[in-house]
Amino acid sequence: MIGRLRGTLILKAPPALMVEVGGVGYELDAPMSTFYDLPDLGREVVLFTHYAVKEDSVALYGFLTERERRLFRDVQKVTGIGAKIALAILSGVSVDDFARLVSTSDVTALTRIPGIGKKTAERIVVELRDRAAELGGAGSPMAKGQPIPADPQSEAVVALQQLGYKPAEAAKMAKDAFAAGDTAEAVIRKALKASLRT
Secondary structure (H helix, E strand, O other), rough: OEEEEEEEEEEEEOOEEEEOOOOOOOEOOOOOOOOOOOOOOOOOOEEEEEEEEEOOOOEEEOOOOOOHHHEEEEEOOOOOOHHHHHHHHHOOOOOOHHHHHHHHHOOOOOOOOOOOOOHHHHHHHHHHHHHHHHHHHOOOOOOOOOOOOHHHHHHHOOOOOHHHOOOOHHHHHHHHHHHOOOHHHHHHHHHHHHHHHH
16 A cells, blocks of 8 residues: 655646655656646655556555545445546645535535535535535546646646546636636636536
């Protein structure tokens, strides 16, 4: 079990990142909540990790905080939710906001997160509502061989598609959110916040 990594950040391509530890590069997928606060490339980073083994695949997920990792694990206990939707949840809302949406049974807001329909949102509320206070308390472009765009807006479009948005929708969201001087992370953050308000 790999529970924590400390090493040099050598790649950031949402949702994929790579950390070199002792000469070995670990590929991980991470939510945008983690990408927002990552250090610059070449700097040291410490990540909490979740190691997932399935019959046909092995995956490693990284998080800057234990709270993010705990929520990632907890939401997957809900029927019909896997790692991809769990990452989308953490990319769309903070841990505290998610706990608030669950505790107030805000199904409508939950369905604005990519991959979550009304039935899934209702299951989340039913299965996690009793633990809402506890929740709030304490596949990537590289893997598929897709090129990572150099400009922030295009990079944001790719990341939004990886989070479950359709290409045309992701392109419009990134275009509407983009402002001169924005990093890809800033564009994604603004686009996701805007989608939750609509």
